[in-house]
Amino acid sequence: MAPSVLMVGTGEYTTGFVGGAASGSDKKVGVVGLSLFDLRRRGKVGKLSMVGVSGAKYPGIRQHLQKNISETYNGLDVSFDSFPADDKKDPDAYKAAIDALEPGSAITIFTPDPTHFPIALYAIQRKIHVLITKPATQLLSDHLTLVEEARKHGVFVFVEHHKRFDPAYADARHKALNLGDFNYFYSYMSQPKSQLETFKAWAGKDSDISYYLNSHHIDICESMVPEYTPVRVTASASTGAAVELGCAPETEDTITLLVDWRKKSDPSKNATAVYTASWTAPHNAGVHSNQYFHYMGSKGEVRINQAKRGYDVTGDDQGLIWVNPFYMRYAPDEAGNFAGQTGYGYISFEKFIDAVTAVNEGRVTLDELDARPLPTLKNTIATTAILQAGRVSLDEKRPVEIASEGGKWALK
Numbered sequence: 498m499a500p501s502v503l504m505v506g507t508g509e510y511t512t513g514f515v516g517g518a519a520s521g522s523d524k525k526v527g528v529v530g531l532s533l534f535d536l537r538r539r540g541k542v543g544k545l546s547m548v549g550v551s552g553a554k555y556p557g558i559r560q561h562l563q564k565n566i567s568e569t570y571n572g573l574d575v576s577f578d579s580f581p582a583d584d585k586k587d588p589d590a591y592k593a594a595i596d597a598l599e600p601g602s603a604i605t606i607f608t609p610d611p612t613h614f615p616i617a618l619y620a621i622q623r624k625i626h627v628l629i630t631k632p633a634t635q636l637l638s639d640h641l642t643l644v645e646e647a648r649k650h651g652v653f654v655f656v657e658h659h660k661r662f663d664p665a666y667a668d669a670r671h672k673a674l675n676l677g678d679f680n681y682f683y684s685y686m687s688q689p690k691s692q693l694e695t696f697k698a699w700a701g702k703d704s705d706i707s708y709y710l711n712s713h714h715i716d717i718c719e720s721m722v723p724e725y726t727p728v729r730v731t732a733s734a735s736t737g738a739a740v741e742l743g744c745a746p747e748t749e750d751t752i753t754l755l756v757d758w759r760k761k762s763d764p765s766k767n768a769t770a771v772y773t774a775s776w777t778a779p780h781n782a783g784v785h786s787n788q789y790f791h792y793m794g795s796k797g798e799v800r801i802n803q804a805k806r807g808y809d810v811t812g813d814d815q816g817l818i819w820v821n822p823f824y825m826r827y828a829p830d831e832a833g834n835f836a837g838q839t840g841y842g843y844i845s846f847e848k849f850i851d852a853v854t855a856v857n858e859g860r861v862t863l864d865e866l867d868a869r870p871l872p873t874l875k876n877t878i879a880t881t882a883i884l885q886a887g888r889v890s891l892d893e894k895r896p897v898e899i900a901s902e903g904g905k906w907a908l909k
Contacts, residue, residue, distance in 0.1 A: 498857075499541055500543060500603050500853050502604065503548060504529055504546070504605050505606045505607065506608040508549075508607065510607045511530050511547070512527045512558050512561065513527035513528075514562075517557055526565045529607055530562065530577075531837075535837075538574065544578070546579065547580070548579070548581075549579075552579065552581045552583040552587075553584070553586070556583060559575075570833065570835040571832065571833035573834070578597075580593055596623070600624035600625065601624065601625075604626075605628045605846075606627065606628065607630045609704065610699075613629050614634045614639040614643070617654065618642070618643065620652075626853045627652065629655070629657065631657060631716065632708045632712045633877060635885060640881040643874055644874045644878070648863065653866060655849045657849075658872040660713045660717055662841035662845050663841045665803060666717055669721075669799045670720055673721045673794060673799055676794030678760065679724075679758060679794060681793040682718050682772075682790065683791045684717075684772050684791075686713055686714060686774050687710070687751075687787045689780050689781075689782055690776070690779070693777070696709075697744055700744050700745065701748025702748075705749055705752060707732070707749075707774055707887050707888070709776070710774035711773070715879075715880045715884065716872060718772075718792075719876075719880050720876070722758065725760050727758050728757050728900075729757040729899065732752060732755070732888075733755075733891075734751065736748070736749055738750045738777040749891070751773065752773070752775075754770075754773075754887040755770075756770040756771075756772065757769060783805075783809075784804045785821075806819065806821060824840055824842045826839065882906055
């Protein structure tokens with residue numbers, strides 16, 4: 498039986514609806530809702546619902562989805578149950594929405610970073626499978642609690658690190674396994690200053706650009722070097738531009754993490770990784786997200802630039818833009834249906850739903866899913882440890898050690 502799915506969070510990533518209109522980013526019709534509406538059309542999910550804080554947004558959201566999704570994709574069904582009611586405002590509405598689900602159902606969490614842990618924990622303890630946008634949690638201790646609770650209640654928890662399913666990144670990860678010992682990794686990811694208008698309510702106060710963007714490449718690096726563990730993090734940041742745009746005084750523009758990795762079976766072999774993320778890139782950079790990395794092993798190296806993919810569009814009003822249809826392809830097929838099933842943004846959700854169905858039907862165990870190169874909770878512990886260590890390093894102006902002995906993790 499196809500699982501019912503509750504979408505927690507009604508913003509840009511779920512609906513593409515921001516500030517009373519379609520988002521100005523590359524997610525004008527969202528990712529979560531569109532993917533799940535299509536998965537329902539294909540029979541992979543059942544009943545859909547959505548929960549936010551303010552029900553007053555739903556009339557606008559429904560109109561937006563009808564116009565920009567249903568009328569674009571051959572009458573695709575965009576119906577969903579909503580919480581709270583259209584005339585209510587309730588920050589705890591997610592509890593009633595989760596309570597309305599049957600065990601074995603699933604939720605997606607695309608909400609501010611500090612809310613990931615309580616929402617996920619509430620769902621897990623009611624035997625609901627969970628997909629969490631990155632970062633899974635801001636604190637290592639919370640991540641470890643979710644790992645324990647998910648096993649206790651027999652549910653699958655998946656972190657939506659969609660870059661793992663980018664075909665170039667996935668191929669690079671496979672090739673890196675044959676390039677000898679890990680030696681060096683450098684990554685950069687950025688978004689334009691316009692994103693700070695979308696994130697102004699929480700930027701610098703509730704979370705930072707490292708949690709938001711560095712999480713992508715830290716996870717990619719973690720997945721490429723399973724024989725290594727992070728042992729030390731030193732963070733540095735630049736400031737000024739975000740504050741001038743009206744963000745909180747503590748908002749960093751660009752954050753760089755210097756991370757020391759050590760081979761588990763041979764402590765004499767170490768590697769260096771540098772992860773940089775910024776949300777103050779130029780408005781007219783030509784891409785919504787610059788993203789590239791350089792991996793070097795003892796027997797070879799890999800370089801990937803996924804910002805400019807050999808496809809650009811130029812218009813009088815927009816200038817030169819490098820387009821990325823490999824993430825979400827929004828163009829309909831010849832019959833007018835949504836045709837983005839091969840986009841790695843969509844694949845991320847389909848992988849989760851397929852795993853949930855397999856667990857529910859007893860065709861796969863949680864241990865077997867952890868043994869696959871999937872971004873499960875267990876397979877992303879190091880990423881959360883690095884991200885929190887980076888935050889502590891910035892706040893306390895010191896290097897932070899990461900201990901991971903016998904499966905137990907801690908920051909020092």
